[in-house]
Amino acid sequence: MTESKKTSPIYVTQPLMPPLDEFIPYLEQIWDNKRLTNSGPFHQQLEQALCDYLGVNYVSLFANGTMALVTALQALRITGEVITTPYSFVATAHSLLWNGIKPIFVDIDPVTLNINPEKIEAAITPQTTAIMPVHCYGYPSDVERIQQIADNYGLKVIYDAAHAFGVQHFGGSVLNHGDLSVLSFHATKVFNTFEGGAIVCPDAKIKQRIDHLKNFGFVDEVTVVAPGINGKMSEINAAFGLLQLKYIDEALQKRKAIDAHYREGLAGVNGIHCLADAGGDVANYAYFPILVQPEYPLDRDALYQELRNNDIHARRYFYPLISDFPMYRGMPSAAQANLPVARKVASEVICLPIYPALSNDQVDVIVKIVAGQSGK
Secondary structure (H helix, E strand, O other): HHHHHHOOOEEOOOOOOOOHHHHHHHHHHHHHHHOOOOOOHHHHHHHHHHHHHHHHOOEEEEEEEEHHHHHHHHHOOOOEEEEEEOOOOOOHHHHHOOOOEEEEOOEEOOOOOOOOOHHHHHHHHOOOEEEEOOHHHHHOOOOHHHHHHHHHHOOOHHHHHHHOOOOOOEEEEEHHOOOEEEEEEEOOOOOOOOOOOOEEEEHHHHHHHHHHEOOOOOOOOOOEEEEEEEOOOOOOHHHHHHHHHHOHHHHHHHHHHHHHHHHHHHHOOOOEEEEOOOOEEEEEOOEEEEEEOOOOOOOOOHHHHHHHHOOOOOOOOOOOOOOHOOOOOOOHHEEEEEEEHHHHHHHEEEEEEEOOOOOOOHHHHHHHHHHHHHHO
């Protein structure tokens, strides 16, 4: 047992919380103007501020990322089958089922852990209408190849970009790829609004349809044009997001330093594989996944338990695969033989703690535990 047992638990993440006294003036404005929801002033300000910060054309704010995924599919009138990845959070596939759409799982790339474009084409059928890739851990998908396939077959592309806030690819926001991109602002994310999400869209026309859909389908007081839902973000969440934006660059720099500290400490630990860094892209360091490979003395679950024994609450993101849950595992595309890379990665992955307030000493404790099991 290491000295970490004497300290507070270290969780896989911790929300970024700006100074409370700086949030009070926002709350006072809400109390004064009595606007709590329905596209109030903070809601409108945050949409514009996010467009400016992220380098995108239009943003529509939502109460959470899952509601944004569900609505993105409705906005593009997606039906039939959608090709997606089994290596993600369950909301990716759940959003399809909520819309009566059949998810078709294909395997992932062993380097990026994103959907493998070479597997997409073989999965296309006459019922396929769209592709839903995930920028897993914030690493950009192969957006060029995916778009080429989509164009060849007349498919839409909706990116689950829950992990990809602030990520840039080829000199611009990765969120500008595909027909729509969906963000999550959940408390565990790099940028959070307590709970929240958004759809990034390319033009005013599709944003208008999205805005109608998230407000019951209302266009005006007496006109309803679609069976929409209540997906709106409140003023309190939007206000918190505006305050968060003031601190996001500092937070990303701290995450980058922690990522580098881990890489230095784990370099040369036999059987521990760190994903390649972002290279020429601008990363957000949302997660720090390692793969526990056969050369390591312990298997993944044993190392996971050793970390837990020392109050290090790492997580096995993403295990089990989405395709292994009861509502999906009977589907032909969920068959074990269809997803060998995803299954291998899911059996090896551990995401180590990373968040701006994580200290160098805490990182050293985690590295010592991981490296110590290997005898290093």
